[in-house]
Amino acid sequence: MSEQITEQVNDSIETQLPIVTYSDVATKRTLRHPAAQIKATLEQAIAQEEAEHAQAHAAWQALLADIQAQIEHAQAHNAANPDDQIDVPELPAEPMIDMAKRRACYEVKNVEVDLELTTEAQDSHIVYDDDALIAYHHPKTIAHSDEHIEAIKRERFKTQRAENVAAITVEVDKMLFDGDELSQSRMTRAIILMSDTDTQLWVLANNEVVEVTREQLKQACVLSAQKQSELWV
Structure with a gap:
């Protein structure tokens, strides 16, 4: 018989979950535990809190009828006995979950x-x-005027457009040329100074140094200008 009791106690101990609180969650966060582990601990703490709250709420509801009967009895007594007043009990406060503690985690x-x-x-x-x-x-926000917003959008558009122009590249004869405004100026000067039979060393977009003709530079310059025009509209 004693062995059966011992086994039942051991089974009860094994199935009892360890108590987890919001302090445990805060400790794991302070110690920089993995996010998944912190969330799992928080979920366990919430589950235990809600189980305890359910028990407390059930006990509170069980008391209500008795306390309400005591209140009605005291009120009836006081109404019938003005010179012999007794204290009227108060309903116990309903158990509530402190969401602030939970949300802090x-x-x-x-x-x-x-x-x-x-x-x-x-x-x-x-x-x-x-x-x-x-x-x-x-974050805290303020109400900007329509004029302010339009000005900001315009400046951002111009900034983005400049960045897009600076990033222009074009391909000619399987060679990738930088096509930004500075590169276009360099190509234009070279085109003016070169003859149709001249070649010139040129640094491509991938920093490879190649020998290019006047016609290749002309094509690259035209394509770059076309791309810039598309971005400028």
């Missing part, structure tokens, strides 16, 4: 906002996704 993701193009003024704030266990941090 969520993965933090900073929401990327183009602060130069915002149209609404908002203070920095956090949006919690309780299903994904993520806290989205939104």
Whole structure:
């Protein structure tokens, strides 16, 4: 008989899960454990918290009927006995989960906002996704005018256009030429100074040094100018 009791106790100990708290989650984050491990620990802590809350809530509900009966009895007594008042008990507070503690352990993701193009003024704030266990941090924004936004967009367009022009390359006879504005100027000068039979050493886009003809440079220059015109529109 004693052996059976011992086995039952051992089985109970083996099946009992270790207690995991939000402090354990914070510790793992401080020690830079892998994100997957931190999330798994958080999920375990949440599961245990919700199980404990379910038990506490069930016990609270079981008390309500008895406490309500005591309240009604006290109220009836006080109404019938003005000179012999008794204390009226209060309903116990409903058990609640402290979401602040849970949310403090969520993965933090900073929401990327183009602060130069915002149209609404908002203070920095956090949006919690309780299903994904993520806290989205939104930055403070201001309401920019339409004129400001248009000016910013125009400047960005010009900057991007300049970068695109600087990155122009064209292919002539299986040779890849740089086609930016400086390269076009160099090709134009070479074309003017070269005869149709001349050749010249030229550094290609891949830094390979090759010998090119006037006609090849002319083709490369024309193609580069065409690409730049397309970008400029």
